[in-house]
Amino acid sequence: MGKTTGFMEYDRKTAEERDPRTRIGDWNEYQLPMAEAELRKQGARCMDCGTPFCHTGILIDGKDSGCPLYNLIPEWNDLVYRGRWKEALERLLHTNNFPEFTGRVCPAPCEGACTVAINDPAVAIKSIEREIIDRGFAEGWIVPEPPQTRTGKRVAIIGSGPAGLAAADQLNRAGHTVSVYERDDRIGGLLMYGIPNMKLEKSLVDRRVNLLREEGIAFVTNTEIGNDITMEQLQNDYDAVIVCTGAQKHRELPIEGRKLDGIHLAMPYLTQSTKALLDANYEANINATGKDVIVIGGGDTGADCVATALRQRCNSVVQFGRHPRQPDERSEDNPWPEYPFVFTLDYAYEEATAQFGRDPRQYSIITKRIVGDENGHVKELHTVEAEKIPAENGGYTFRDIPGSEKVWPTQLVLLAIGFEGAEDSILVGSDLEHKRRKVKAEYGQYTTNLEGVFAAGDVRRGQSLIVWAIHEGREAARECDRYLMGTTRLP
Template sequence: MGKSTGFMEYNRKTAEERKPLTRIGDWSEYQLPMPEEELKRQGARCMDCGTPFCHTGIPINGTDSGCPLYNLIPEWNDLVYRGRWKEALERLLHTNNFPEFTGRVCPAPCEGACTVAINDPAVAIKSIEREIIDRGFAKGWIVPRPPQTRTGKRVAVIGSGPAGLAAADQLNRAGHTVTVYERDDRIGGLLMYGIPNMKLEKSLVDRRVNLLKEEGILFVTNTEIGKDVALEQLREEFDAIILCTGAQKHRELPIEGRELEGIHLAMPYLTQTTKGLLDPGYQADITAEGKDVIVIGGGDTGADCVASALRQRCNSVVQFGRHPRLPDERTEDNPWPEYPFVFSLDYAYEEAKARFGRDPRQYSIITKRIVGDENGHIRELHTVEAEKIMQENGGYSFREIPGSEKVWPTQLVLIAIGFDGAEDSILEGSGLAHERRKLKAEYGQYNTNLDGVFAAGDVRRGQSLIVWAIHEGREAARECDRFLMGTTQLP
């Protein structure tokens, strides 16, 4: 695949980015398109490795290795190298319903499992994927393709994130009449309100949703299952249901001072920020403007909070993480083809460094308590440094370091420490079997304990990657189609 000696002749290059101090002045996408000749060279780096690991999609030691969508990566790399873009698009869409999303926000476990990455930087798979789909839309190759016939079967998909949209897309292609229910005022789930605009412009989400509408999918917004409409009612109206509501019960931070004003969960902050961009006149309750901001949580959502606070002209911003700084290179216990846990300067941290002269991340930090002023608003946050202690059983604990206490002035704290699982509205009163805040539905089968009701994505597996959500949405659609028709031709 590609040029047989390309990985030796060409260095890895990814999409260029707009200058940090320029891009924090707006909310537009921070990455720039790559020139076609450079993309061909990057495609040429895909070596004829015999057994590609980039599309294996298997967990190894608790990490993701390769693409769970089983994308035909070597094939479309080769086609891009040869300038056969339309064929590359066909290969890409064969396994991935929404490359314009994954090509922007997926952490690319495919690149971690790239064979070139054993000794050299991986093939720029994510950048190539993004350019294939963007070119497909620009050239007019992507047009509505509604099914030629309808089966007469009706399916309700609950939740319009990547899992729900993928399930709906597949079932619609099979000829079923699909209705997608979403509790927010716009379709897209976390694609719309959980990922900021500079990573995924909302016009791209709307473009895909409009395409799905033209293909015959019905969308109902501002409707929450268990509140506005009962699950049992939907079971009476539809032949099958797929639950793709995500794992949106936020993990809390139970410490002294949590009740003070000025402390917010990350998702409401990011949601309000996006609503403020999309709805003229919308007034957000949470803003970082002119404030010393502290983000608690070292993951991607925390990074998005940092980037958003910078664009709102915060006075300062730091991000706390309990774990130590990642190494610059793979360690012996993180070998290829596992996902590489190595240090990187993400877009948000690059921006903060350009704005304030330093990386905003603080490692090995534990938040002890929050102190407020006489009006009940936060004034300062108290921390202590901690040492991570590995245990013989593979677990770990944290040991506080005496004398490392520190006080941080702040007027806004954003909690971004993840999610515990499905929300109470899904788990309680529905009759659905669940365990550890996840719906019980066997992987590969996806059927719940209720006949004709399936579950896919984070609501079933817990907080995970966008590629796993799309993967499970596609597979749940296949099993739902089998349930409805007795057989299925869906992949």
């Protein structure tokens, strides 16, 4: 553990952030490094827990609790407190293939399950994790480590997001020859194009991909399985296949006016914005410059759309959410150690508040119809406020509040209302059994109905967190290794 009385002596502090008014003028990372002295204090706040819930990743009533990667959090907190950084890095990499990603974009269910968080602010686990891995790269401790011997077995990974990269990394370490197929022009999946640069700089993704390449993993871009190559071809060419294509089938908004020009899904918007940043010759056809922007959907993807629109110098931005504002403290039905659903001011909302003087979020709003101008372009949204009503089946429904109707002028609408599951290219373009747009593969086994074909991550479990994707990629690699070799040493 850290200092015995550290949690009583030191207050929680996380990485400082660049000034919101300044950072919306560029696409650089918005967080700043923490000083070592402060990091050691934060490590000292880790308690001598009888049972450290932070690294026991489970679901409680469908809600995340703790880290699914089973990160050895108390161990590396203690090592940081003692200034033993290289050992902290070794313990961190023992369970997490990509801490530079999770330390930046994971919502940190570990902190929600921190024992300190029962009565006080949680240990700054995510900030410590990020600084450990950043120091590891800065000090040159992380170098290519290709396997000394090869098994002669060949494995294809479909999808280069966190699940696919984790599976590839593990199988390469086991000595198999691994090829990763990606339909886009760059490797990284949502890490590359789904998360804006200010949250995860693409140089960090490229750095990790280049490291994996130096260790012997082959990457094939601009190739979509089901269109460019069939699943049957992969099965013939490789000894095993792991499907990690994610869940990128967007939920739609089936209301009047949806087909008007100027209404776009969130992911194409974010993808185009990143491509324009990385390629000076790329011209995006979705841009928020000078427009009144409305984002429909209250989650993280919607927040990223808000932050992106601000950097493109939108005229205004509003984000609609169906649900009421979250409470300032945990509600009775959201107890520790579940992930805390409480009100927070995300980076995007800090920026919008600094720019326009108000939080862009509008709660309990239902969009009823969209109206266009004479040219068929969106010009306004019609909404109504709604009351969230408990339903008899344990769920809930929404009831319009009479007299709360409102018209919102807009020239750009971005739909960020989540994902239904896997896309047609992998479901229709193969004989994989699936249900509700999720490939059927039992958790812990990951085997599909096709011989030698496994599935992991969001394509199997549905839209989820980056830590669950890495967890499933690692576990699927273990089961794939067992399939290939009869036994496995992978964790």
